[in-house]
Amino acid sequence: MKYVVGVDLGTSAVKILLVDKQGNVVKSVSKPYPLIQEKTGYSEQNPQDWVDQTTSGLVDLLKDFDGDVNDIEGISFSGQMHGLVLLDGDNEVLRPAILWNDTRTTLQCQQIYDVVGEKRLLEITKNPALEGFTLPKILWVKQFEPEIFSQAKTFVLPKDYLRYKLTGQLQMEYSDAAGTLLLDVSNKEWSTELCDLLELDSSLCPPLIGSHEEVGTVTAEFAAASGLSPSMRVFAGGADNACGAIGAGILEDGKTLCSIGTSGVVLSYEASEDKDFGGKVHYFNHGAPDAFYTMGVTLAAGYSLTWFKETFAPDESFDSLLAEIGTVPAGSNGLLFTPYLVGERTPHADAAIRASFIGMDSSHRRKDFARAVLEGITFSLNESIEIFRQNGKKIDTIVSIGGGALNEDWLQMQADIFNANIVRLTSEQGPGMGAAMLAAYGCGWFDSLKACADAFLQEDKQFQPNEEAAAVYKKMFAVYQEIYGQTKELNQKLLEFRK
Ligand SMILES: Nc1ncnc2c1ncn2[C@@H]1O[C@H](COP(=O)(O)OP(=O)(O)O)[C@@H](O)[C@H]1O
Ligand SMILES: O=C(CO)[C@@H](O)[C@H](O)COP(=O)(O)O
Known part of the structure; x- marks a missing residue:
């Protein structure tokens, strides 16, 4: 039997699913991590907690696995959206991640409207400036923590950072990039216009890839720490809501x-x-x-x-x-x-x-x-x-x-x-199944995500008004x-x- 793993990096916990070729969840593990809430409106997390708890969760997932780990063909990810993970030139984390439910950036949202204009922002990103999105968080760090910002070489989102720690490859995928407010959503490319207007170096924006695209295999180091096979194929994954949608x-x-x-x-x-x-x-x-x-x-x-x-x-x-x-x-x-x-x-x-x-x-x-x-x-x-x-x-x-x-x-x-x-x-x-389905599709088990959904998902009960x-x-x-x-x-x- 062949398997895939779906990792959902949620806000309260990471949930990991081992899924077989019929879509059965063979085992699931959940590992919590804390929120850091220093002041009203602030919400942060330590990216190392995500990595540690995912590693520990994978160890638990594989503990009683009686098959061959080489039969676990692929892994993919779903992640809480919008969280800012700022990295230096060595891809080291510069400060705790500022999360989607952190609302300290009302003034930066106003700044975006003042500089870009509401209409143009909507044309490019298809979204308004909201405190939860990533761009206002970048502007907040630039304004209030200039020393940290001066060391920043790139930024990623939570599950992209986790995937980087598994593979050593740094990218962001489209469904999550859309929630940064820096993506030209229709053309699927970073908006250099927005970067220029807001005086951000566009080289901060990482390379973009599609959700089911393969990014490589897990590093020997991560394979040793987690028990995964070093030949396991890694697929980009998606925003938790995109993955929730795929999984439903x-x-x-x-x-x-x-x-x-x-x-x-x-x-x-x-x-x-x-x-x-x-x-x-x-x-x-x-x-x-x-x-x-x-x-x-x-x-x-x-x-x-x-x-x-x-x-x-x-x-x-x-x-x-x-x-x-x-x-x-x-x-x-x-x-x-x-x-x-x-x-x-x-x-x-x-x-x-x-x-x-x-x-x-x-x-x-x-x-x-x-x-x-x-x-x-x-x-x-x-x-x-x-x-x-x-x-x-x-x-x-x-x-x-x-x-x-x-x-x-x-x-x-x-x-x-x-x-x-x-x-x-x-x-x-939920989203963990969507992540597993992205891995199943990426591994070539199905011709499309829809075919995978038809095989994996079943209605249990309807509630009528x-x-x-x-x-x-x-x-x-x-x-x-x-x-x-x-x-x-x-x-x-x-x-x-x-x-
Ligand atoms: N037995 C339950 N009945 C109703 N709601 C529940 C139950 N258990 C958990 N919840 C709700 O579900 C939420 C967690 O859902 P989950 O999908 O795991 O979230 P996340 O992905 O954000 O970590 C909790 O905030 C809680 O309010
Ligand atoms: O900010 C959004 C969507 O725009 C949130 O939905 C986050 O993506 C967090 O999701 P959960 O932890 O509640 O699943």
């Missing part, structure tokens, strides 16, 4: 994905780069050759639930915390939550907004709060679905993946709030949508009190 079969027009991990996204396949959403949703290159996707992002989706659990039920499991939510009616007895714990992206690009519970009543118990948190996260994602529908997209079926797909009450809630059928896959593995609950949620969503405007100014006034 979002590979043709009309297919929509809802992924609830630390962040939450609603993502739709685009066959071409010429649709115009006016920057309201992100528009990125797919991991599938010559395809694209659009998506809206909730910054703190699963993260809101994790925050709630760690704050109010630290010793309980997610399942125990959510055990009673099915007994609370749709609408949580009039309690509403907005998930703006770290600011928001879609539809309100606002780093200063913060979360609220509205409508607390003395009758509310913990289960009402738990349900309200899930409803708030789902309402936020529904704002992205509204943008898609207003732009003429038909969304009647959505594949749901990530931690949010683990709970059946939440899947039913997604069906009721999105007013669409929700599909759960058997053996849902309940008419009564959908009607309650329609009304409640209208109230939810008012909260942003009503709390925006209050949160600006509270800014000075945050640590």
Whole structure:
């Protein structure tokens, strides 16, 4: 039997899958690493933690493997997007990586608009300037850490750095490069115009490759440390949302994905780069050759639930915390939550907004709060679905993946709030499966990613909207949508009190 490995370098952990030629997950391993949050709005990680935990995860993955490691033919990667890894001339890391959910760069986003202009930026990158993207992070380091910046020879994104440590080859692939805000998305090349306007040396931008392209084999050193065969073929991989889409079969027009991990996204396949959403949703290159996707992002989706659990039920499991939510009616007895714990992206690009519970009543118990948190996260994602529908997209079926797909009450809630059928896959593995599929396709097991998806992925269950609950949620969503405007100014006034 032949195998491939899919590595998903997430925000909370690296998840590694060993997948056989039929698409069965033979073994999976997860290894966590911490976030460094020095101040409000800051979010960093130590790239060495990614490498150490991946190495240790691979050792665990191979511990009881009774086959021949030479039969593990290929490996590929999925990674949290946008994180800035700055490297010096020897490819040594210059400072901790600044992550996608770090929102310190509001002024640098304004600087990009002032210098480039909103219209031109959108023409080149198909996206607006958002705090989470990589370019504003580069400008922040240039402004506030000039000594470090003067030593920078190149930059990469998290999973590209990890792949470099496996192979000694440094590249960035298109689906992740699209999230830097330096890529000319339509022409698939670095924008020298943007580099020139922002006074950045374009040699900072690394060579570009396609997601299923082969970059070489693992180094003898990494093979010895991990137990992988030195002849194992390494394929570039993709952004976690591109890989989530591949792993959920979002590979043709009309297919929509809802992924609830630390962040939450609603993502739709685009066959071409010429649709115009006016920057309201992100528009990125797919991991599938010559395809694209659009998506809206909730910054703190699963993260809101994790925050709630760690704050109010630290010793309980997610399942125990959510055990009673099915007994609370749709609408949580009039309690509403907005998930703006770290600011928001879609539809309100606002780093200063913060979360609220509205409508607390003395009758509310913990289960009402738990349900309200899930409803708030789902309402936020529904704002992205509204943008898609207003732009003429038909969304009647959505594949749901990530931690949010683990709970059946939440899947039913997604069906009721999105007013669409929700599909759960058997053996849902999220972006790690997409990474494994890129390796399988790269190894030549299939003629296309679509053929691989047809062989690897199976529908497990559909959740259909309940008419009564959908009607309650329609009304409640209208109230939810008012909260942003009503709390925006209050949160600006509270800014000075945050640590
Ligand atoms: N049993 C569960 N039921 C519902 N949600 C869960 C459960 N377990 C984890 N989650 C949610 O899933 C999120 C993690 O999802 P995951 O896809 O692993 O994220 P990431 O790739 O960002 O690390 C957590 O933030 C948590 O809110
Ligand atoms: O910033 C984005 C997408 O633009 C995030 O989706 C990150 O890519 C992190 O993903 P998760 O860790 O939540 O999967």
